[in-house]
Amino acid sequence: MEGENYSSLTPATNPPFDGESWSRVSTAGATGRAVIQSPYIELGVEREDHEQGPRVDYTIDFTTTGTYYLWLRGSRSSDAAASLFVGLDGEILATPNTFFRFKRFADWSATWEWDDSSSQTTVHEIQIDTAGTYTLNLWMRYSDVVVDKIILTNDEGYTPTGDGPAESTSSGGITTVAPPTISPDGGSFAGTVDVSLSSSTGGSIYYTTDGSTPTTSSTLYSGPFTLSNTTTVQAITVRPGFSNSTANKARFTVNPTADTVFLEEDGTVVMEAENYHRTVASTVDGSRSWTIVDGGTGASGTATANAVQAPVGADINIGTHPYIGQLAQLDYNIDFTSPGIYTLWVRGITTLSPAADYETVRIAIDGAIVEPSATNDEHLSLKLGEVGRNVWNWNNKLYGKPPITTFVVRIESTGVHTLSLVMRDSDLIIDQIMLTQDATIDPNVTPPAAESASSVGSP
Secondary structure (H helix, E strand, O other), rough: EEOOOOEEEEEEOOEEEEEEEEEEEEEOOOOOOEEEEOOOOOOOHHHHHHHOOEEEEEEEOOOEEEEEEEEEEEEOOOOOOOEEEEEEOEEEEEOOOHHHHHHHHOOOOOEEEOOOOOOOOOOOOEEOOOOEEOOOOEOEEEEEEEEEEEEEEEEOOOOOOOOOOOOOOOOOOOOOOOEEEEEEEEEEOOOEEEEEOOOOOOEEEEEEEEOOOOOOOOEEOOOEEEEOOEEEEEEEEOOOEEEOOOOOEEEEEEEEOOOOEEHHHHHHEEOOOOOOEEEEEEOOOOOOEEEEEEOOOOOOOOOOOOOEEEOOOOOOOOOOOOOOOOOOOOEEEEEEEEOOEEEEEEEEEEEOOOOOEEEEEEEEEEEOOOOOOOOOOOOEEEEEEOOOOOEEEEEEEEEEEOOEEEEEEEOOOOOEEEEEEEEEEEEEEEEEEEOOOOOOOOOOOOOOOOOOEEEEEOO
């Protein structure tokens, strides 16, 4: 095999080699069009850490079983030890084949040589017990090793010279492995949903839950996982000797507390932020969604997951998107017995850099963003985090122009209404929410005693 005619490349996935890969390059003296060269990295790779290094694979169909002897035609362009690790079907060869070493180089110059040397034995041996398709793996051990041609032969007495034999015939192409199956294949769920991935063609499965296209740097699937928020799952299959599959995707709408209805009493209702009715993922910025997190010191609630965090990343230009149905959203169902004007308080924390001092969210009632009125400012975003970065505080301030400074909402009738918090800025964490008709209450001075009672019903 010509070194450049590999089946697949797998970049390194862990520091300090992260992202480094073998590459096809043109070099004088090569027998084919090019060669395959390991990246230049000053650090070497130990045997037990071989999977951290970059790998190149060659798929071979064996019709004859037995012991094969590995020969490589190579060179090196630096004074690093010219060596690499060898494996079959993803498994490094057992000792005494500790690693392959080009021992025959007379000096450190870029000299083309054939070698069959192991670190501990005279020759590098590979055992093929059953006819069929196998994948030969080469992992980088030290940098700047150049592989021009590869020979596997069952002739123990054979020694190649010069350019060596012509390249063997091939099937003429690389097969693309089938995408994995996602089960269930999406849908709406109450509480949580367990998701499993499987491949009908074998190989490893990598997946994402943040809307991005998976790669071999994404999460490696090892077993079923649980979703508790609205999420898009994407997954690919990777198998040595095959092109990576296309991504399969499935969208899961998850309502952690699907039928919880909070009860307003005496003109006040208090809710733990994590006890929302549902979360709706954004449809315009990579399916980002609010997520339940550990609020850490100072967060209320009884569970470790006792706060919700806005999607991390870029803020949204609120002038270009409808708020309901397109941006990341939290919904809370509230049964009101006292219609009227309510002051909205939200306890939150900003994780912004010190250069910025607040975060904002948009507010909606029953699916409609609260619009400008005689009592509300034209920008109409709730402003949080004014007291400083990483400091919990209650806030009821409008983001916008004076003289209106307090955020209020009007509840027109008794019955169940839905309060929605819609992402405007990123990286905001919310702990509690309060609506009250008592304009004199300041929860920073007198925090609410407990979350309001709730019932199970339909909004």
